[in-house]
Amino acid sequence: MIKHLRSAADLDAATATLILDTAAEMAALSGREVKKLPALRGRTVVNLFYEDSTRTRISFEAAAKRLSADVINFSAKGSSVSKGESLKDTALTLQAMGADAVVIRHSASGAPHRLAGWVDGSVVNAGDGTHEHPTQALLDAYTMRSRLGRLDGLRVAIVGDVLHSRVARSNVLLLTTLGAQVTVVGPPTLIPLDVAAALSSRTRVSYDLDAVLPDSDVVMMLRVQTERMQDSYFPSAREYSRRYGLDMPRMKKLPEHAIVMHPGPMNRGMEIAPEVADSPRSTIVEQVANGVSVRMAVLYLLLGGK
Amino acid sequence: MAQPRADAPSKIILADSDLHRVVDRIAHQILEKTSGATGTVLLGIPTRGVPLAHRLAARIHAFEGVDVPVGSLDITLYRDDLRLKATRALGKTELPAGGIDGLRIILVDDVLFSGRSVRAALDALKDLGRPSSVQLAVLVDRGHRQLPIRADYVGKNIPTALSESVKVALTEVDGADEVRLIGGLK
Numbered sequence: 001m002i003k004h005l006r007s008a009a010d011l012d013a014a015t016a017t018l019i020l021d022t023a024a025e026m027a028a029l030s031g032r033e034v035k036k037l038p039a040l041r042g043r044t045v046v047n048l049f050y051e052d053s054t055r056t057r058i059s060f061e062a063a064a065k066r067l068s069a070d071v072i073n074f075s076a077k078g079s080s081v082s083k084g085e086s087l088k089d090t091a092l093t094l095q096a097m098g099a100d101a102v103v104i105r106h107s108a109s110g111a112p113h114r115l116a117g118w119v120d121g122s123v124v125n126a127g128d129g130t131h132e133h134p135t136q137a138l139l140d141a142y143t144m145r146s147r148l149g150r151l152d153g154l155r156v157a158i159v160g161d162v163l164h165s166r167v168a169r170s171n172v173l174l175l176t177t178l179g180a181q182v183t184v185v186g187p188p189t190l191i192p193l194d195v196a197a198a199l200s201s202r203t204r205v206s207y208d209l210d211a212v213l214p215d216s217d218v219v220m221m222l223r224v225q226t227e228r229m230q231d232s233y234f235p236s237a238r239e240y241s242r243r244y245g246l247d248m249p250r251m252k253k254l255p256e257h258a259i260v261m262h263p264g265p266m267n268r269g270m271e272i273a274p275e276v277a278d279s280p281r282s283t284i285v286e287q288v289a290n291g292v293s294v295r296m297a298v299l300y301l302l303l304g305g306k
Numbered sequence: 307m308a309q310p311r312a313d314a315p316s317k318i319i320l321a322d323s324d325l326h327r328v329v330d331r332i333a334h335q336i337l338e339k340t341s342g343a344t345g346t347v348l349l350g351i352p353t354r355g356v357p358l359a360h361r362l363a364a365r366i367h368a369f370e371g372v373d374v375p376v377g378s379l380d381i382t383l384y385r386d387d388l389r390l391k392a393t394r395a396l397g398k399t400e401l402p403a404g405g406i407d408g409l410r411i412i413l414v415d416d417v418l419f420s421g422r423s424v425r426a427a428l429d430a431l432k433d434l435g436r437p438s439s440v441q442l443a444v445l446v447d448r449g450h451r452q453l454p455i456r457a458d459y460v461g462k463n464i465p466t467a468l469s470e471s472v473k474v475a476l477t478e479v480d481g482a483d484e485v486r487l488i489g490g491l492k
Contacts, residue, residue: 001392001393018395021395021396022395022396025380025396025397025398025399026396028398028399028400029399032433032434033434033435034433034434036433037383037384037433038383038384038429039382039383039384039388067383300383300393301393302393304383304388304389304393304394305388305389305391305392305393305394306389306390306391306392
């Protein structure tokens with residue numbers, strides 16, 4: 001097993017499948033009365049969150065606690081970071097406290113890579129800038145597999161703000177490793193030529209959502225990340241929504257069995273219409289529940305053994 | 307525990323017909339000791355305890371027409387040697403629809419050795435419910451207990467040296483039925 005989970009590229013098909021299988025067992029255990037398992041007793045997991053997060057932080061915390069690990073939550077607000085402490089000095093503090101794993105979310109791409117060089121424990125990337133978010137990709141893959149029964153040959157459309165999306169990047173890497181056919185869809189400003197060229201070895205690129213929908217088993221809508229957009233990438237929210245938003249008429253173009261995913265948080269009415277988000281085809285709430293099982297699997301596989 | 311080398315000498319302790327007779331005998335003993343196996347659940351410990359539990363249930367059905375629910379109980383997350391070895395993959399835990407509360411649980415495993423697997427199984431069981439009692443059935447008891455644990459039903463007692471290992475093969479998992487003793491000084 002690998003020591004760190006910094007990128008979805010750290011995972012080969014066998015390791016990724018092991019994580020998904022382990023997550024399935026963890027999910028079965030989550031249904032019982034006593035949800036706590038003793039596997040990580042005495043281990044310390046630090047949640048190091050430099051960026052706001054609801055579901056990822058809570059999900060990692062729940063996962064670590066269900067495995068009986070001790071959890072220390074650290075958020076940049078209200079810590080010495082606001083006094084100007086650097087990531088390295090924070091890392092050395094955590095190291096001195098004996099953290100067995102550090103789950104890090106940071107606005108700088110590559111922060112988990114740097115951190116892994118400073119601490120002895122395992123580093124889990126919980127989202128770094130516009131780079132990667134591997135556990136989100138794992139829970140998305142898990143959700144697809146449990147809804148549709150397979151990943152190999154599955155046709156997945158990832159739609160929207162591909163340029164800024166760490167979810168898209170990790171999903172492209174993981175899903176293609178597991179044999180899915182991925183198409184990224186979005187306005188040319190959000191899939192610029194260099195990004196399209198970098199992706200082209202693994203995925204198809206399209207700028208026309210309506211053409212892609214009838215041939216998709218999964219459509220994953222990305223959040224339009226206004227907080228990362230310094231320039232204007234499209235003329236207006238309304239125009240974006242009309243061309244790349246998933247509304248009811250568009251959802252009807254999907255095959256009967258197809259599912260609609262969103263990593264959250266959603267901009268209802270922007271990239272996804274409220275009635276689509278709340279339809280039975282949407283797996284958005286399921287994805288959150290699966291997130292705990294998948295993160296339990298990751299923590300167990302990274303920390304459970306020698 | 308040191309494993310004997312792959313090319314170490316081995317001898318068959320139970321051939322397939324012996325193994326079937328042993329399973330039949332345990333099934334009879336369960337019926338006798340539990341007065342007809344009512345209110346009883348068989349829980350196999352993966353990997354080979356699970357097919358053994360199914361075989362016992364099938365034999366009990368054949369002898370007395372009683373349907374005994376069968377499940378599996380994975381003990382990986384409860385092992386006390388989790389940290390001493392590389393991470394292990396998890397097995398399946400599947401409880402029968404009726405659960406285990408208030409019932410007599412018979413844990414089924416292939417080999418009883420140190421007793422640590424059984425301790426882990428007892429810990430796992432306690433998180434799943436509250437059985438009225440717990441018993442243990444094993445195909446082979448090879449001795450060398452490290453904990454105060456004993457089996458209620460034993461297929462065969464095999465005196466072994468620590469340098470030897472006992473390998474149970476079952477058709478469902480290994481394609482053949484036999485019990486082998488591997489290694490030793492001879």
